[in-house]
Amino acid sequence: MMKIFYIVLLFLPLWSYAEDDLVFLHSSAAKLVIRYHPQFQSISSFPPHNVFLFETANCSYRPIPEKHLLPVRQLILAVPEQARVVINAEVGHRTFVAANQVSILSESRDSLDAALFHTGEPASETFLFKQPAVLGPSIRIRRQPVRLLWLLPVLYDPLLKGFWVNEEIIVSIEMVSQTADGLCAAPCPSTFLLSQSPAGGDIPLKPGHSPASVHLSGAKWFRMTTQEEGIYRLDYQTLLTAGLKPADLNPDYLHIYYGGGEEQSPRLDSDPPTIGEIPSHFDDRNGNFVFDSEDGLLFYAQSVSGWRYRDGRWRHVMNHYNRTNCFWLCLKEGPRKKMGLRSPSLQGFEKLPSVRVYRDRLFQENERTLVNDSGLEWMWETISQPGSRSISFAVADSATADSAYLSWRIQGLSENHHLIQLSLNDHSLSSYDLGYTLGLTSTVAFSGQILQPINRLGVKLFSQNSTIGFDWFELIYGRWLHAEEQQIFFYSTGYQGWTRFLIRGFSHQSPAIFDITYPDQVTRINWSFADSAQGLVAVVDSLDRARENRYLALTSDRFHSVADLSYVPYDLHTHLKAASQQADYLILAHPSLLGPALEKFVAHRSRCSYWSDQSDPKLMVVTTQEIYDQFSYGLVDPVAIRNFLKWCFEHWRRAPAYVLMIGAPTYDFKDHLSLGKPLLVPAYENGNSVSDDW
Ligand SMILES: [Ca+2]
Ligand SMILES: [Ca+2]
Incomplete structure (x- = not known):
């Protein structure tokens, strides 16, 4: 039997004051997408060091002289007994106001929780100022079950001790049927009846696609191959080629899964591998919540052999069986995991000391010579007595003076004592006496011997009749924050608290910044131009000394595209x-x-x-x-x-x-x-x- 749902929206009480604040981007079977532009009286002119008065006054826009009203929008949704409402809100551009510049007065205790303020900080029990859209409990109006939905234009940031003033909130309201066991089934077909007021009068809807018109029966899986580390963009054409109709898909139903890219442990009792959802960001160019031809879904891809942050330090891992990595697109109902956005206030941070150097990690392992025909043990160079090898590597933008660390692994390959000397650019670093077929991993600290761009690592073997293999090296060194070809990976190593990174080298486009420390917690970070003429970009983040963040800053032309998306039956x-x-x-x-x-x-x-x-x-x-x-x-x-x-x-x-x-x-x-x-x-x-x- 077809169930008919009606979502009735009522705007209370003086709705006619600001008629352009709500735009209906989209309406379809069981879904409505609304863009809310809060009509602050002077949002663009918050002067510093002035006391402002926000007043929570529902959606009443009565202009009160010298008061800056907090235009909370209240909508009423008609919700059938068997339905559940799923709200998803995202905020667009926003402005930061320090708490000590604002005082808040709540006038409407009838429908909104009172926003209790003590010394400029909201009381912990109030739901106000915590999220941009809040769904109230189920109540009845003339026997009709309804839910109240509040759109809140101001959010409190306890970390920064202040308020984010949202200039735009995009909220999607979705009705799904609720089965007896409480699980969410397919979206119910429904019709929207929209009403501006109890007196009636339909709001004209803008024509658009109906994302929820495609019913998904269970999860559908697609395999993706990624070639290298970076930000990948799953675009419209790739989805189309895989047999999907992007414009009919709810962008929220596009989930990205990943298994970690590493070799399985050979232990018989090891845990079976699992894949987990990683965050993605819907790059919705026209903001209509429909997957159009210009849109894409962004996610961060690790490489199979590369850096992993584990037990408080960065390690390089090698996958012996794969060069390319595997990610999954899972099409299923329910909201996907979204990439968060860290948006520190960039005003006032000019006073922070600016960081222009970071500690970079360079790992090189060349697999050229096989030892004992075993596929797992490859050496870069083998050296027989007495003899030497020189290994060249390039270093960009090195900042000297700082101490650097060089680690490497050598492997004895004959039944002798091996007397070895290691040097960098003809400066001796250390000497070893290695026994028989043992392996050795060692680290040495030094300073001032790194050249640009080409360096030579020398391995010299003195002992007679001996053979050794050189396996890999890792170099940790100071490097200028300088984007190469519109991209830079960098670390927060050694810094703590609020820090301002200044990156040079972005010329033709604005970069996107991602915290990629953990692939399942990738977060976007807001930034600003410190000097746009020079492409000098300022990234501000709050750092924990115990955690070494890794960041990726790049322009959109450095995003990779997903080359193959294949359906898994x-x-x-x-x-x-x-x-x-x-x-x-x-x-x-x-x-x-x-x-x-x-x-x-x-x-x-x-x-x-x-x-x-x-x-x-x-x-x-x-x-x-x-x-x-x-x-x-x-x-x-x-x-x-x-x-x-x-x-x-x-x-x-x-x-x-x-x-x-x-x-x-x-x-x-x-x-x-x-x-x-x-x-x-x-x-x-x-x-x-x-x-x-x-
Ligand atoms: Ca779109
Ligand atoms: Ca090797």
């Missing part, structure tokens, strides 16, 4: 993991090997004559990609295959008695040797041997 959480699965004979093949030959083989093996004890033998073909999707979040990993087989034996209704793997392994997983050997089914390397006993 199964649910990532249930497909191969379902307890109802069964197979007697499991065939595990690389997707490129599916085809007539394999089909013929399956038909052949399915004949009952091969199976003395089975009248109905079950053969099943599973691709390596299906296994990766569910057991290593989409990445190539031999541990995923082992863990999948373990899962079959522990959970399936009928576990396979036979497993046939079709494909071939190679120890050159990432094709360092450029031999072009495909990695069809990866094998687990333990030292220099491949084994199934692990």
Whole structure:
């Protein structure tokens, strides 16, 4: 049966005073999107060091001389008993006013909680000033169940001790049906009846698409491959190519998931991998909450081999099996995880000392020479006695004077003592006596020896008949905050409290700034031009000394586009993991090997004559990609295959008695040797041997 919902909006009481403050951006089946421009009497002229009086007066705009009214908008929504209202509010441009410049008087205790103020700070129990849109409890007006919705133009910031004055609030109001068990089902088809006042009179609606007109039955998954670290923009055309109609999709239903990009632990008792939602930002160019051709969904992508912040320090990790990373688009109902926005007041921060140098980290590991034919141990250089190697690397914008740290790893490759000297640009850094086939990771501090742009790391071996390998190095050094080609990654290492970073080098466009310390907590940061003629950008943030933030500042032309978005025809959480699965004979093949030959083989093996004890033998073909999707979040990993087989034996209704793997392994997983050997089914390397006993 079709349920008809009506959302009735009533504006109380003197609604006619400001008729342009509410704009209906969008209305559709069960959704309404409104843009609210609070009509402050003098929002643009808040002079400093003056006392202002905000008055909470509902949406009454009675002009009172010398009072700056707080134009709280009150809307009334007619909500059927079986419906639930989902509110989502975002604020646009806003201005900061310090609390000591404002005093607040509440006049309307009948419908709004009194905003109790003591010394310029709101009482903790008031909901006012905490979020831009607040939904009141369910009440009845003439037997009609309704909810009150307040749009609040001023938010209190306890950290900065002051108020953000919102010049724009975009609020989406969505009705969803509520089933008996309290879960949210598909949006109910409905019609809007909009009324300006109890006396009637419809507000004309602007024509537009109907995002909620597409019904989603369960989650739909799409795989995305990312090549390098950065901000990716999933655009209209890519969604279209994947078979979606972006304009019909609710942008809130586009969820991005990610598994961490790292190799699985080979331990048998390790926890199964999980994917989690990461924040995204809907780049809605025309602000209509519809995914138009100019719009995009932004998210931050880590690289598979790169920096991770763990246990209070930055570490470089290496994924031995993958060069590219895997992210997921999940289309499902319910609001996606949104990227937060840190928006410190940029006024008054000129007085803070400005930071122009940061500690950068450079990690280089070149995988050129294989040790013992083991795919996991590659060396950059091998050196035999007596001999030396020089390794060149480039450093940009180094700020000298500061001390720097160099860490590296060397590996003994012969049964001798190895006498080694390490130097940087012909200055000796340290000497070692390394025994036999041991490995050594060491760090040395130094200052003043970094050159620009080319540096030479020297490794000299003195001992007779010995062989060593040079594995990797890491350099931590002072570097100027200078964007290269409109992009810079930088760290907050060593700074604390309110800090102002001054970045040079942004020339032709305004950058976007992201805190990318944790991929599941990526946040945008507001900034300002300290000097727009020079492209000097000021980023202000409050820093905790115990946490080394990592930031990415870049212009939009440095955003990467998602090159492939491919539909996955199964649910990532249930497909191969379902307890109802069964197979007697499991065939595990690389997707490129599916085809007539394999089909013929399956038909052949399915004949009952091969199976003395089975009248109905079950053969099943599973691709390596299906296994990766569910057991290593989409990445190539031999541990995923082992863990999948373990899962079959522990959970399936009928576990396979036979497993046939079709494909071939190679120890050159990432094709360092450029031999072009495909990695069809990866094998687990333990030292220099491949084994199934692990
Ligand atoms: Ca749009
Ligand atoms: Ca290596």
